[in-house]
Amino acid sequence: MAEPFDIAVLGAGPAGANAALEASRLGCRVVMIDEQSHAGGQVWRAKSAAVLSAPETPETSAGNQLRKAVSQSAIAHLGDARVWQIEQVPEGWSLQILVGGRSETIIAKALVLATGAREFVQPIPGWTLPGVIGLAGATSLMKQALMPPGHRTVVSGSGPLVFFVASEIRRLGGTVAAVVTPNSRMDWIGALPSMCRRPDLMWRGMVWMADLMLARVPIFWRHAVSDVRGEDAVSSVQISKLGPDWTPLRTVKTVTSDSVCLGNGLIPALEAAQLAGLEITHAPELGGWVPKVAKDGSTNLRGVFMCGDGVGIRGASAAEIHGKLAGLSAAEFTGKQVGLQKNRLYARYAAASSFGLAMTALSVPRPGLEKLATPQTIMCRCESLSRDQLLHEIEAGAASTNAVKSGLRAGMGPCGGKFCQTAIARLVASTKGLEEGAVPPHTARPPLRPVPVSALAGDFAYSDLPIPKPAPL
Amino acid sequence: MIRLVPNQSDSIQRAPLVDFTFNGRIISGHMGEAVFTALTRAGVLHLRDAPADGAPRGAFCCMGLCQECVVEIAGNSVESCRQPLSEGLAVLSVTRGKHG
Amino acid sequence: MTQAYDIAIIGGGIMGCGTALRVAKGGMRPIVLDQGDLGQGASGVNAGTLSLQIKRVKLMPYALKGHAEWESIGDAVGFRKTGGYTVAFTEREAELLHERQTLKAEAGAPITFVSNNALRAAEPHLSHKVRAASYCPDDGYANSSLTGQYYRAQLRDNGIDYKERAAVTTIAGSAGGFELGTSKGVISATRVLLAAGAWLKPLAALLDVELPVQARINTVSVTERMPPLTSTVIGHATGLLTMKQKANGTVLVGGGWQGRGMPQEGRGEVLSSSVAPNLALAQYALPDLAKARVLRSWTGFEANVPDFYPLAGALSGVEDAYVLGCVRGGYTIGPYIGKLMGDYILGREPELPLFDPGRDFTKDVI
Ligand SMILES: Cc1cc2nc3c(=O)[nH]c(=O)nc-3n(C[C@H](O)[C@@H](O)[C@H](O)COP(=O)(O)OP(=O)(O)OC[C@H]3O[C@@H](n4cnc5c(N)ncnc54)[C@H](O)[C@@H]3O)c2cc1C
Ligand SMILES: Cc1cc2nc3c(=O)[nH]c(=O)nc-3n(C[C@H](O)[C@H](O)[C@H](O)COP(=O)(O)OP(=O)(O)OC[C@H]3O[C@@H](n4cnc5c(N)ncnc54)[C@H](O)[C@@H]3O)c2cc1C
Ligand code: FES
Numbered sequence: 001m002a003e004p005f006d007i008a009v010l011g012a013g014p015a016g017a018n019a020a021l022e023a024s025r026l027g028c029r030v031v032m033i034d035e036q037s038h039a040g041g042q043v044w045r046a047k048s049a050a051v052l053s054a055p056e057t058p059e060t061s062a063g064n065q066l067r068k069a070v071s072q073s074a075i076a077h078l079g080d081a082r083v084w085q086i087e088q089v090p091e092g093w094s095l096q097i098l099v100g101g102r103s104e105t106i107i108a109k110a111l112v113l114a115t116g117a118r119e120f121v122q123p124i125p126g127w128t129l130p131g132v133i134g135l136a137g138a139t140s141l142m143k144q145a146l147m148p149p150g151h152r153t154v155v156s157g158s159g160p161l162v163f164f165v166a167s168e169i170r171r172l173g174g175t176v177a178a179v180v181t182p183n184s185r186m187d188w189i190g191a192l193p194s195m196c197r198r199p200d201l202m203w204r205g206m207v208w209m210a211d212l213m214l215a216r217v218p219i220f221w222r223h224a225v226s227d228v229r230g231e232d233a234v235s236s237v238q239i240s241k242l243g244p245d246w247t248p249l250r251t252v253k254t255v256t257s258d259s260v261c262l263g264n265g266l267i268p269a270l271e272a273a274q275l276a277g278l279e280i281t282h283a284p285e286l287g288g289w290v291p292k293v294a295k296d297g298s299t300n301l302r303g304v305f306m307c308g309d310g311v312g313i314r315g316a317s318a319a320e321i322h323g324k325l326a327g328l329s330a331a332e333f334t335g336k337q338v339g340l341q342k343n344r345l346y347a348r349y350a351a352a353s354s355f356g357l358a359m360t361a362l363s364v365p366r367p368g369l370e371k372l373a374t375p376q377t378i379m380c381r382c383e384s385l386s387r388d389q390l391l392h393e394i395e396a397g398a399a400s401t402n403a404v405k406s407g408l409r410a411g412m413g414p415c416g417g418k419f420c421q422t423a424i425a426r427l428v429a430s431t432k433g434l435e436e437g438a439v440p441p442h443t444a445r446p447p448l449r450p451v452p453v454s455a456l457a458g459d460f461a462y463s464d465l466p467i468p469k470p471a472p473l
Numbered sequence: 474m475i476r477l478v479p480n481q482s483d484s485i486q487r488a489p490l491v492d493f494t495f496n497g498r499i500i501s502g503h504m505g506e507a508v509f510t511a512l513t514r515a516g517v518l519h520l521r522d523a524p525a526d527g528a529p530r531g532a533f534c535c536m537g538l539c540q541e542c543v544v545e546i547a548g549n550s551v552e553s554c555r556q557p558l559s560e561g562l563a564v565l566s567v568t569r570g571k572h573g
Numbered sequence: 574m575t576q577a578y579d580i581a582i583i584g585g586g587i588m589g590c591g592t593a594l595r596v597a598k599g600g601m602r603p604i605v606l607d608q609g610d611l612g613q614g615a616s617g618v619n620a621g622t623l624s625l626q627i628k629r630v631k632l633m634p635y636a637l638k639g640h641a642e643w644e645s646i647g648d649a650v651g652f653r654k655t656g657g658y659t660v661a662f663t664e665r666e667a668e669l670l671h672e673r674q675t676l677k678a679e680a681g682a683p684i685t686f687v688s689n690n691a692l693r694a695a696e697p698h699l700s701h702k703v704r705a706a707s708y709c710p711d712d713g714y715a716n717s718s719l720t721g722q723y724y725r726a727q728l729r730d731n732g733i734d735y736k737e738r739a740a741v742t743t744i745a746g747s748a749g750g751f752e753l754g755t756s757k758g759v760i761s762a763t764r765v766l767l768a769a770g771a772w773l774k775p776l777a778a779l780l781d782v783e784l785p786v787q788a789r790i791n792t793v794s795v796t797e798r799m800p801p802l803t804s805t806v807i808g809h810a811t812g813l814l815t816m817k818q819k820a821n822g823t824v825l826v827g828g829g830w831q832g833r834g835m836p837q838e839g840r841g842e843v844l845s846s847s848v849a850p851n852l853a854l855a856q857y858a859l860p861d862l863a864k865a866r867v868l869r870s871w872t873g874f875e876a877n878v879p880d881f882y883p884l885a886g887a888l889s890g891v892e893d894a895y896v897l898g899c900v901r902g903g904y905t906i907g908p909y910i911g912k913l914m915g916d917y918i919l920g921r922e923p924e925l926p927l928f929d930p931g932r933d934f935t936k937d938v939i
Contacts, residue, residue: 050506052486130518130531137535145510173482211477384525403610407722414540450866457853470811
């Protein structure tokens, strides 16, 4: 095998790419791995090869700039490569990577985890129907394919993403049937002081809203989609008024649509951190469970650094700066002189975080939102488990996410619990009268993404199989 | 009507169309786009049935995590939100579920 | 504090829960304590193989009884009697298979050798490279992840107290027996049973007893749902592969490949250097598995002593203290040996002999 890298960076979003760039600039041998083909992460996801040209947006230009910097650097960038396992080895850290249908090993002295976030979607009746996609998922679709999710879309969810998605749908030629958000106008006014730090983003947000109003798109403040109807796919949605803690009060309207975007904030993607062995704590203001990571990206595991939304949802700008910090820390670990370079970044990191955290605060679901799930609502999509089934298991004594998983297979399906465990942990907590922080996610296990047996097996010869001596007779 | 957010759909240039099949039905999509976006454009949202209750499912997370968009290509399970489209691709719904 | 229990059982796996049920039927008032959830140790994460072909010769009578226990529990633990094949791919493995399975058949397991044609007719997807195979109609599997759910309901239905997330950190002798310090308060009991699986060594140390218990860290992997590929339990002559396709289509692959970690330090780590050959062997045996995607690999801690036989009996040197654990193939034998242990604690003669935890492990005494 080739000589180990100085630093392996997992994730090529604003955090990971900036970590890689900083470390590479200081002379480290850096490999950066991402399952996307190009750098950019979620916020600056590149357009697919099928889009030959398209008008620039702030996202595409930021992304293009980052991609250019990466391509001009000495970073070894592995795209379309999925990290499925992380292990400590004598040389440092080893990553198992699924690339081109094969599993390969990469070893580095230091590891920077920049895995970003995924979204939380509150389960509601009908959310499993084709035509319902995640709200953040919709941005991903539109960034790569430059097409709207359908002809007539209801856009529903908390925080700023709901207005961005509605606006992008209109830009790409779709129709927004309604914008539905549990936030009130007052929630937004409350966030103004933090927003003033980013006049550019505030201005964009105002343009989106004004455009929706001019186009007479109904905006339902302090409402949520409470039911999605349809046979084989979405045909209509019901919209309900919410109380102050977002408890659904009454249905107010039915809207026809062929597509729905649903999302209730982001949660840090921490499975990779858990596999590496980082401790996690519950921090609702950061989006849920987060690994323990210092502001310079260092952790209490030797040679492991982490940055970006994976350590708490602070947004893209904070992720960029945090990435630089983690890159510097990792370079320092490998013996490079970084002097005072980190010190200059802390204040910027704090300022960027303050904006990001205000957006997170708008997005994090309030306790009443859970009540959108009825007894028959599917909570675990992979195994089609209803809230009732889960409740029954919890009431019969299963008092942890691991116990519920064992008893019902909730979280054992192909998604590995990525889209049910937050809601299930909340259900365990509320049923057992526990704090959410007392109900951690189930044990993280490899592979981080499904891996074909053939990739694991590789080109083996039977005689090469290390068959140890048989068990005693 | 004044639009502050202009409709830019006409200024997007796409790769040439190619034909592929979904459960035998011929569909066209742009070379290199994700199979799922080509299917969505063709109005095919129902990609598979949930194995436990047979309910219809389609792409959900659009980022390769939820596995709801998985289809079968040449016997392999692949995420249609990550699989690039090529000419003649034969895409099937996954019908694995209860047996035995 | 409430009235002292007749026995405090430390460890809510199969061994602990099985014994609790038995002593309660005999009139005692037990309590089961677990540091985590019931059935999240080895008992809840094992491969669930109920195969007589991989049982040790001297444990065969216990395994036969254990099979019968699981069969009577049935659907509640997903029991399936599918029959099972053990296969050999090389001449040397064929010899090994012949030698071992003959001894196991003599010990009472209904094992026969089958022709390649018979094997292909029964398991058409298996590799044609099989040289020799044995068959046992009694083999099958159960779903170990249901262990916790099953025993929780059993304890409740039999009025047995249990505490989860109650790690026992101190054990003190007292006038009436023992006082156990746990993270959920002090428990008094007349007797104690140490049934802490791979954690037995530190637990026994609380009573100043040194048990020669070591942990093995077995790995298991599971695939997504697949079309029917195999209908029986498939094993390898060396024991390094066990494989079965569950009713829902997922394929579970085990075989005792080792992960990394210590029982005292969390759940243990999967090593890709173990998963890869384990799955390579599985794919070699069942080529159509190549296209299945692995969804999860995990590890569990299994306890062992130097002679690889169970610890089951009185803890030497401490009156009214007992130990049960370290049973190789303990999922299969668990519910039965729990009954034997319960009988012993109740002062009854067990149906089959127990395994003195104080024996000389350097000698062949079993
Ligand atoms: C779907 C989605 C859409 C979003 N859209 C926006 C938006 O439009 N505007 C906005 O302001 N914020 C958006 N966000 C928020 C987002 O988290 C940003 O704040 C920003 O992208 C965070 O940067 P990051 O570098 O920390 O993480 P990310 O940008 O998420 O980068 C993490 C990268 O790691 C890769 N990765 C993770 N695990 C693995 C693995 N096991 N193997 C290989 N690669 C892996 C991912 O492919 C990803 O590229 C979105 C979030 C999500 C989940
Ligand atoms: C991965 C794996 C695969 C296996 N496959 C098979 C198979 O296919 N077939 C087969 O027959 N056998 C199999 N086995 C063996 C079988 O699972 C075990 O022998 C059996 O489950 C042991 O049961 P137990 O109750 O002794 O231990 P466990 O189930 O481990 O129970 C011990 C319990 O004690 C608790 N505990 C420990 N310390 C304390 C403390 N201080 N205070 C309170 N509680 C404590 C633990 O939390 C744990 O729940 C396998 C084992 C493993 C690990
Ligand atoms: S839509 Fe979730 S994996 Fe493709």
